[in-house]
Amino acid sequence: MCGIVGILGSEDSPYYTLLALHAIQHRGHEGVGIAWFENGTILPERRVGLVSDLAKKFPKVKSHVAIGHVHYSTTGRSEARNLQPFVINGMNLKLAVCHNGNIVNFLSLRRMRENEGSVFTTDSDTEVIPHLIASSKGDIVARIKTALSMVKGAYSLVMMTQDSLIAVRDPWGFRPLVLGKFRNLKNAYIVASETCALDIVDSEFIREIEPGEILVISRDKIYSERLKPADKRECIFELIYFSRPDSHIFGVDVWSVRIMLGRILAQEQPADADIVVPVPDSGLFSSIGYSEESKIPFAYGLVRNHYIGRTFIEPSAKERISEVSIKLNPIKGVVSGKRVVLVDDSIVRGTTSRKIVKMLKDAGAREVHLRISSPPIRYPCYYGIDTPSEGELIASSHSIEEIRNFIGCDSLGYISVDGMLKAVKLVDSSADGFCTACFTGRYPVPPEDAEFIKQLRLFRDDI
Amino acid sequence: MCGIVGILGSEDSPYYTLLALHAIQHRGHEGVGIAWFENGTILPERRVGLVSDLAKKFPKVKSHVAIGHVHYSTTGRSEARNLQPFVINGMNLKLAVCHNGNIVNFLSLRRMRENEGSVFTTDSDTEVIPHLIASSKGDIVARIKTALSMVKGAYSLVMMTQDSLIAVRDPWGFRPLVLGKFRNLKNAYIVASETCALDIVDSEFIREIEPGEILVISRDKIYSERLKPADKRECIFELIYFSRPDSHIFGVDVWSVRIMLGRILAQEQPADADIVVPVPDSGLFSSIGYSEESKIPFAYGLVRNHYIGRTFIEPSAKERISEVSIKLNPIKGVVSGKRVVLVDDSIVRGTTSRKIVKMLKDAGAREVHLRISSPPIRYPCYYGIDTPSEGELIASSHSIEEIRNFIGCDSLGYISVDGMLKAVKLVDSSADGFCTACFTGRYPVPPEDAEFIKQLRLFRDDI
Amino acid sequence: MCGIVGILGSEDSPYYTLLALHAIQHRGHEGVGIAWFENGTILPERRVGLVSDLAKKFPKVKSHVAIGHVHYSTTGRSEARNLQPFVINGMNLKLAVCHNGNIVNFLSLRRMRENEGSVFTTDSDTEVIPHLIASSKGDIVARIKTALSMVKGAYSLVMMTQDSLIAVRDPWGFRPLVLGKFRNLKNAYIVASETCALDIVDSEFIREIEPGEILVISRDKIYSERLKPADKRECIFELIYFSRPDSHIFGVDVWSVRIMLGRILAQEQPADADIVVPVPDSGLFSSIGYSEESKIPFAYGLVRNHYIGRTFIEPSAKERISEVSIKLNPIKGVVSGKRVVLVDDSIVRGTTSRKIVKMLKDAGAREVHLRISSPPIRYPCYYGIDTPSEGELIASSHSIEEIRNFIGCDSLGYISVDGMLKAVKLVDSSADGFCTACFTGRYPVPPEDAEFIKQLRLFRDDI
């Protein structure tokens, strides 16, 4: 769960990179990093915090090219060392790398490089990529090709050299990556995780980077090379939850998929109720779809505080004051005495849903029927979504009825895997090739070994 | 435009006060202050920034009583001196005061006290209140009564002494103020600008402080005194825009008033269109009402970035990058090719509406019909809403058609003053006695003189 | 223990004020404040920390006049409220005040003003001064005169109005205050606690402000008024310890008094020893005098770390690591095997001397003979030096032999009161009229009452 950006062609590339990172801040709000060229050297700036925290203190720097990264979760102190971009400041090779995804064979690749004397300074799976590039031969594109031919797993990458911006998607295409062109600047390009990052810098969407594509952008030309192809496996959870609704990725508008998921959900899991209430903002579009399909009126019954309140929760106050209660407030007048269909995008541990249901009941809701626009999440993701391990995924060890009982709602209904895939097809009949591993356990690229899974856990917070 | 909170009865009153201030952060996001008792002395802590910024560094303090304030606008450097609470650390009187509103005769009151040798350290109208109390005679309630009998204008107040919490609303009742009781603490009370502040600390709404009421809460008793009565004039703009939709003030649910405003607006200002799109979040509920009444489908066509981005706007980039474009993004797939009814709560200068309309047109909207759930704002507010002076209020000097032309929309329609008042009546038939001065120029308590109006301007930012 | 500065006549007065405050930072390193005029209003900036901390973040402000203050000791949280300058931002009177000293009748004056309805916000004795000025009649100088005629105790003041800088010393002249003129700016003046503040801004020493003088400096004229005269009582401890050695105050060079104190000390308290070692830097000049007089060679046996290390002392480590050991280190090769005369300026509690003596003995010193260039401090100061209360002054309850035993030195000798006064006379035969209350208990202006003494204690840290 990270977001990446690269920009080439404006003297203000660092500034535009920060703006674009701000637009995809939802992909990672724990850390931020940016790199640019200055006097022939790559300078990085990486901080724990929000993009706006970095922007506040950021010096005015000029660079023809820049890349940046927002980072999801950092546990504990000193984890600044795991922040991206990663940098090679070699005498003959200067390269910066930002990565979104998860490399499932990074431990054996790392062991290989360490045996050759390479020095790794972090625990991040990403670090192996610059090492493999540095130890490959040929021009930079050849080196990238050789390096990535060894890498398995999910990787959308933006990289920069002194005179080029390079974007890569793994052959399976797990994570999104899109190309845009500045409207008012000649030959200025942006590559980013989502199209909403293009909009904020007034750029036009050109196309997606294709699975297995290496796109090289320099001042005077753009060209592509290809990695060895594989079956496309785009992450369907990006459409359900992770991407912003105003983004266009994997060939579809995210918002329209979500409305359609809500419609199918209403068909598969109808409810006898008075109003449809979204969990803001994750359940917003699917609740609109549910309402449209079911003809049950849409009602805004939970209000979200726009100011972030994580600083407030003292351990001693945790019983009465939760992060949920600081963020959400029910509108009594809307829900009181009503049979409510509550729509959300997913259930991970069930604890948040439980608090929201209790909140609605305390506010007078007569019944709460929880409807989820994704199937039960039963398996951990190895490709970049920070789901917890199986033991903590409530659906991996509990029946629907047990989950309903834990959450305390009157009924609980998930969309089916088939329904989910059908929803995407209804938006774009050619949509195909999704990774559904977290629902089905069918991993397109199996994780390397037990140690990888353990290592992965070290980077993950409670969600 | 400020928010106030006071809590008595828990050792954690300072902590709960911060939480409650966070819930009403929308009433003022430039500065925050809190005061409590420690070793028999009032200690204040005031900072430019958000409540969460203060909370992050706030020491663990214990005090049976605490009050706090969020402050709207501070211009330029060193304005920390105008932040509240105001404090009297006298040898015989220790009192802290937080104020929401605007005192229209504060200059002559201040002149009177200065003539008696009192020292004023700020430019704030609020400072005169502790001075009048300090120079009055009798017990604390008598002093407050004497002091406030001289004060004209809008004032909701929370005050604390060593052993009591005191809440006051001016006789006209311009600003809201509500009383709550902690659910799980015995004899613990909260007074706050809005009920959403009660919810976050798990308190039950008891009732509103009444216009002209002085409510005194101590450990063992609660009682009221009355100021000289006046005609009730509650600020209707609180219902239209300023209060949170999940709050209950002036006897009505804010959200339900907004939905009704949208319905009446649809009746008065119909549009031939395909979708109703809200400006998030200010136009959300009125757009739902508009959609319900007009039967034009509701569609979520503008997405709001939840992360605050004010730090980004470099002067040099202002032409291309505006605060609006950093905060809002249109969903092309929703609006493209559509005739859009865009619903918002108000127009001040017109510049923001203009940018949003352009944004929708650039995203392919065929027509944009702007509908506003308040009448044209033609007159400045002297009672605590930070509207700019007449010269900058577009509606004070332009016809509707001129405004439409400036904004660039295809049609423009405001609700009427009668329609607005009718909407509130439809929610609560007994609702009455509102201040509509910003629409009608009928000021219930005329401002003192030209100097006051000039002084007022010094405190106001561009909105 | 504070330092004050005022500058008039340069557009950069705020900047020069910070520089001058930096030069007298030794008079107070806990807090700093500055005030200037901007758009006809006084803006203050006050912070806990060093002058350089404030300077780092200080905006570039222009003002024809500015005053500033360094503050000695602030206990605990939120004490920022006690920092100076104090400000009157009245409609007809704008005045800022900085004070060095201690007002012994401030409680009764404050009570008087509070009875008239004045609002005090701090616990500081200084706050009564602006209140008395605000409640007096006439032009500003008449008001100051009336106000100060009521005030008893020590006060050196700098004040500013829109067009003037005003400097006052109390009739006893307890604290120093000097006047300088900028060398390269026409009609630009500086008033400061010590002449070293003049040097740093390239100003020429003109003369001292005289006891009882009110000096008014404006763009076009300088003139003086007089308070009712009293017997001069300049603080001799400024010469012994508090002022910088390169300053010239009370008509004498501080360094030369200290050398002379060392000489008389050598006469009165000779020692049979091999080397004279100063406690840096407080004992530096007196040790040079001691060495010159006694013919015992001067040796630099204790090195001071120039970097401030207060942040280091964890409570748990306090046994092994003290502030003394972080600041000072003995040079073994210098002191080992030697009989050392250790010279310092004073003993307060004796704990620091004890640690230094132990340090020298651990480094191999054969004997340590402690010589003190002031008489035993037996009584608290009520005029602005932060000595602790009698109970904590080791000399108020212990004999010399008991103190020697506690400190662990081989012999201990103080200069006599007569010897001390003689030393000053030898530098300037006309020198006369010193306050020696801390040594003799003869208070020139008796403290008001027990409450004052208690109140005073609240502001004092452990030294």
Next chain:
Amino acid sequence: MCGIVGILGSEDSPYYTLLALHAIQHRGHEGVGIAWFENGTILPERRVGLVSDLAKKFPKVKSHVAIGHVHYSTTGRSEARNLQPFVINGMNLKLAVCHNGNIVNFLSLRRMRENEGSVFTTDSDTEVIPHLIASSKGDIVARIKTALSMVKGAYSLVMMTQDSLIAVRDPWGFRPLVLGKFRNLKNAYIVASETCALDIVDSEFIREIEPGEILVISRDKIYSERLKPADKRECIFELIYFSRPDSHIFGVDVWSVRIMLGRILAQEQPADADIVVPVPDSGLFSSIGYSEESKIPFAYGLVRNHYIGRTFIEPSAKERISEVSIKLNPIKGVVSGKRVVLVDDSIVRGTTSRKIVKMLKDAGAREVHLRISSPPIRYPCYYGIDTPSEGELIASSHSIEEIRNFIGCDSLGYISVDGMLKAVKLVDSSADGFCTACFTGRYPVPPEDAEFIKQLRLFRDDI
């Protein structure tokens, strides 16, 4: 110009490391770094600023072993990336490295490793050391031996593994490195650049690490290995200027060498004068020696402000306000009308001496005779002292008379190279084997090539 520390044997090793770094802060005040073990991983913390800045925010961490570094000069933004310690967080090798010195063949070593695919992230010469260790074979000591056999130049190193602390000095012994043992902790050791770092943590000086020695300290044993020997070349500038006077390095007390340098200087460069005045604190001990030898009285004529004032110098004010005038102030009464011998340790560019001489003349000194306790610095240092390049060293292109004329003193005298070496011999007759390259141009280990010298320049500020 850096300082290094390593501690093993206390749970509070990180805390003690910070304390010890504080004691050698004079070796580098631009940046600080520390590394320790936590849950089997090396965690580093590196910041631009002082040790006390880091200490203020440093979390309480426990680790059996820790190392740290103070860094001299960092130019411009983002140079945090060049701060030490360097870390290997490999799967089979976890190692942190701190370095004081300069590796003259690092570019060719780096090129060699880069050709093998190693990734360098900084411009620092130090980074090559962990790379060479990582690519060597055998146990950790064997790897270090192999690695360092390739390295030419100056390197004192402290390194840590999970269970050991390793200290190394290059075969020439350019930079100092000493071993101490905690007095009150069993089997707890400290290695540091200077003995003053041992004193602050209450440790006993055991011995110096010898040139070419690899000392390995673990919980249960201490042993040494040797690198291939070379002729000893200890940096004489450490004795003249760089080390603290209370340190004992290279077999001698630093202070006593400096006093002897002053004596020889008085013999070689006598002056007809009234007083000897030191430039504090660099000229303190040599001026005492000069005074003793010449019988001209020692006088303290320049006072140093103990508070750091670099923040003050606005570009616009630079003409009138210099860093020298903020730091030093002459005592008029001491120098006025006097013929002054001004003693300092060295002249680099001459600009600082020029300002001090002017300062003394402005204060009334009749004559100023500048005496320097080192020979003229004519050649850049390639072994870790940040002298500027030849072009900026005034003595490399100007005669003594030209320098005198530039500085504006009445006479100028340097000690001779022979006199300097004789002074050390007089303190310890066995003292031998010093590097005098900066005076003589005789480089014991020639720099690799022109690129190295250019690279070196990038790291150096104006001194």
